[in-house]
Amino acid sequence: MMKLEEIRKGIQPIDRQWLDRASEKTAQLVMPKRALGRLHEISERLCAIQRTLQPSIRRKAVLVMAGDHGVVNAGVSAYPQEVTGAMVQTFLAGGAGINAICRQVDAEVFVVDMGIKAELSGLDLPGSDHLVTRKIAPGTADFTRGPAMSLQEAEQSILFGFEEASKLYQDGVDILGTGDMGIGNTTPSAAIGAVITGVGLDKMVGRGTGVDDEGLTRKRKAVSRGIEVNKPAVENGLEVLAKVGGFEIGGIAGCVLAAAFHRRPVVIDGFISTAGSLIAHALCPAVVDYMFAGHCSEESGHRYMLDYLNLDPLLDLGMRLGEGTGGALSMSIIEGAVRIFREVLTFEEAGVADKE
Amino acid sequence: MMKLEEIRKGIQPIDRQWLDRASEKTAQLVMPKRALGRLHEISERLCAIQRTLQPSIRRKAVLVMAGDHGVVNAGVSAYPQEVTGAMVQTFLAGGAGINAICRQVDAEVFVVDMGIKAELSGLDLPGSDHLVTRKIAPGTADFTRGPAMSLQEAEQSILFGFEEASKLYQDGVDILGTGDMGIGNTTPSAAIGAVITGVGLDKMVGRGTGVDDEGLTRKRKAVSRGIEVNKPAVENGLEVLAKVGGFEIGGIAGCVLAAAFHRRPVVIDGFISTAGSLIAHALCPAVVDYMFAGHCSEESGHRYMLDYLNLDPLLDLGMRLGEGTGGALSMSIIEGAVRIFREVLTFEEAGVADKE
Numbered sequence: 091m092m093k094l095e096e097i098r099k100g101i102q103p104i105d106r107q108w109l110d111r112a113s114e115k116t117a118q119l120v121m122p123k124r125a126l127g128r129l130h131e132i133s134e135r136l137c138a139i140q141r142t143l144q145p146s147i148r149r150k151a152v153l154v155m156a157g158d159h160g161v162v163n164a165g166v167s168a169y170p171q172e173v174t175g176a177m178v179q180t181f182l183a184g185g186a187g188i189n190a191i192c193r194q195v196d197a198e199v200f201v202v203d204m205g206i207k208a209e210l211s212g213l214d215l216p217g218s219d220h221l222v223t224r225k226i227a228p229g230t231a232d233f234t235r236g237p238a239m240s241l242q243e244a245e246q247s248i249l250f251g252f253e254e255a256s257k258l259y260q261d262g263v264d265i266l267g268t269g270d271m272g273i274g275n276t277t278p279s280a281a282i283g284a285v286i287t288g289v290g291l292d293k294m295v296g297r298g299t300g301v302d303d304e305g306l307t308r309k310r311k312a313v314s315r316g317i318e319v320n321k322p323a324v325e326n327g328l329e330v331l332a333k334v335g336g337f338e339i340g341g342i343a344g345c346v347l348a349a350a351f352h353r354r355p356v357v358i359d360g361f362i363s364t365a366g367s368l369i370a371h372a373l374c375p376a377v378v379d380y381m382f383a384g385h386c387s388e389e390s391g392h393r394y395m396l397d398y399l400n401l402d403p404l405l406d407l408g409m410r411l412g413e414g415t416g417g418a419l420s421m422s423i424i425e426g427a428v429r430i431f432r433e434v435l436t437f438e439e440a441g442v443a444d445k446e
Numbered sequence: 447m448m449k450l451e452e453i454r455k456g457i458q459p460i461d462r463q464w465l466d467r468a469s470e471k472t473a474q475l476v477m478p479k480r481a482l483g484r485l486h487e488i489s490e491r492l493c494a495i496q497r498t499l500q501p502s503i504r505r506k507a508v509l510v511m512a513g514d515h516g517v518v519n520a521g522v523s524a525y526p527q528e529v530t531g532a533m534v535q536t537f538l539a540g541g542a543g544i545n546a547i548c549r550q551v552d553a554e555v556f557v558v559d560m561g562i563k564a565e566l567s568g569l570d571l572p573g574s575d576h577l578v579t580r581k582i583a584p585g586t587a588d589f590t591r592g593p594a595m596s597l598q599e600a601e602q603s604i605l606f607g608f609e610e611a612s613k614l615y616q617d618g619v620d621i622l623g624t625g626d627m628g629i630g631n632t633t634p635s636a637a638i639g640a641v642i643t644g645v646g647l648d649k650m651v652g653r654g655t656g657v658d659d660e661g662l663t664r665k666r667k668a669v670s671r672g673i674e675v676n677k678p679a680v681e682n683g684l685e686v687l688a689k690v691g692g693f694e695i696g697g698i699a700g701c702v703l704a705a706a707f708h709r710r711p712v713v714i715d716g717f718i719s720t721a722g723s724l725i726a727h728a729l730c731p732a733v734v735d736y737m738f739a740g741h742c743s744e745e746s747g748h749r750y751m752l753d754y755l756n757l758d759p760l761l762d763l764g765m766r767l768g769e770g771t772g773g774a775l776s777m778s779i780i781e782g783a784v785r786i787f788r789e790v791l792t793f794e795e796a797g798v799a800d801k802e
Binding site for chain 2: 189388433
């Protein structure tokens with residue numbers, strides 16, 4: 091298994107010269123200067139990531155990282171913990187939101203059990219060929235009483251995510267979306283967001299799947315207590331993950347590192363995926379060059395996380411499901427951007443007069 | 447040819463009962479309550495438009511309405527007028543932005559010559575089977591000196607648009623996107639926007655394809671003079687179109703009326719399509735029930751038009767190309783919404799426990 095330090099050393103920022111070359115090509119397209127706005131930025135960054143003026147996206151996949159959370163004991167979620175395992179089974183059966191969106195954008199869905207309570211491996215489930223078991227433990231510890239996991243487990247969760255994403259990239263996946271499942275996981279995500287961005291808990295902690303006012307108060311208290319009890323060092327991404335994170339969040343951080351390491355694009359989803367991205371960014375700031383933010387979640391803290399990473403989301407449709415749905419839905423925008431760059435004629439080719 | 451009055455009488459608002467039925471179905475989907483935000487609103491409105499709980503979108507098309515504008519004499523555009531005909535040829539050849547986006551979303555592109563200066567019919571152009579010639583005149587008159595067209599021509603442009611869109615809907619197109627091409631057409635669109643919404647010219651008149659500061663001043667003066675000279679009656683959509691509009695804008699108004707008349711969804715594009723929609727709305731306010739706003743244009747006045755129609759755009763990506771690109775790109779979002787509604791299992795089917 092590759093070590094975290096090797097991974098970090100293997101990541102380079104994108105080469106700005108490719109952005110310039112791509113931008114020159116954009117200027118020749120038969121349309122007013124940069125008239126398709128952010129679509130040009132997307133295609134140009136893909137050129138820089140792929141080091142080509144013929145960017146391409148063929149195979150697409152979403153990797154849904156699943157884990158359970160000890161902090162649900164503090165009454166932070168509107169749903170019982172068994173839902174995590176039940177939803178993983180729904181993903182495998184093709185019946186969840188992420189499956190429907192992925193059929194729309196022609197992406198495959200894979201699920202990684204990073205540490206859910208349920209034991210699904212070995213069961214003869216429909217779709218189980220799309221389940222990978224990298225279970226670190228059956229759920230994290232309750233971080234209001236101590237660290238969610240050990241430093242070793244935190245590193246392992248990142249490396250497992252890195253390995254699973256790397257396999258997909260090596261198998262020819264051109265773009266990967268990150269997804270998550272884990273009842274209670276907006277709570278560790280908010281804790282990570284608060285520690286790393288410094289934004290207050292009133293803004294960073296939201297209703298998740300839909301807790302009521304009392305639930306929201308319990309959730310803010312749990313996050314506050316988790317930070318107080320564990321005192322994670324803000325500059326140490328691994329420690330933040332260990333003390334107030336989750337196994338699937340570490341897995342997502344690993345996916346983001348894998349994208350940058352293999353020089354491929356990754357589309358992150360909402361609140362939980364972005365918490366994972368904050369961990370990856372803390373470990374290696376250059377990862378952002380390879381990231382696209384699929385959407386802005388309805389979860390209020392998400393915008394602050396994206397601002398911290400200097401990422402502008404592609405969609406803003408009031409979504410707050412997770413699973414990878416926002417990232418997957420945005421893949422058609424990214425593919426549209428690629429087509430514009432590759433398929434639109436130049437002024438010269440079209441025989442059209444440019445601006446007077 | 448059907449008369450405008452018959453069309454207006456044939457349009458009914460959607461039945462709110464279908465929205466309620468659809469909303470009950472949404473509540474059963476295996477996810478937190480309405481966790482996919484606007485995707486639910488889209489699918490529910492499609493249920494109401496199609497009067498079914500099995501909404502479907504199979505065949506998609508974009509109808510690009512093209513016309514030229516006498517007001518370009520006032521120096522309102524950064525591009526020469528010949529570009530209109532040249533771009534129409536680029537659409538037919540498949541080399542423009544709208545073609546690339548439509549390949550991405552699997553939609554066909556049809557172009558209607560509503561009144562361009564160039565004479566393309568009868569020429570043996572590649573792709574000319576996708577060109578329909580409904581030329582009212584080779585360009586409008588300069589509206590700074592009198593009406594852009596006669597009332598009869600205005601009505602004819604709407605009826606031509608209605609007929610062409612109706613043919614597509616009758617041929618089995620499930621969703622139609624409106625598009626436009628016409629050098630100078632942000633100027634009549636801004637005039638229509640200012641007259642109908644009452645928003646001032648400083649906000650409603652923008653840079654279009656990219657005029658400089660002096661061009662912008664000329665453009666504001668032209669719109670101001672056009673309104674002053676013609677004094678269109680704000681409550682009379684046909685008169686507003688005749689006095690300060692354009693043939694392709696009338697055609698777009700006809701497309702929107704056709705959607706509502708045939709009870710099918712229409713996705714409008716940016717500034718020019720929305721100006722056409724303002725005309726359609728002035729003639730028959732119920733049309734908005736059948737409309738989706740594809741994106742928010744970078745052209746500053748667009749937001750005011752959308753607000754007036756009470757439409758919230760699906761995308762906001764800094765696009766300002768027109769051609770129908772924003773509407774077409776949003777079709778994949780709309781299709782994703784349909785899949786969520788139809789394909790996601792219910793809590794019961796998935797065997798997942800709902801909220802505690």
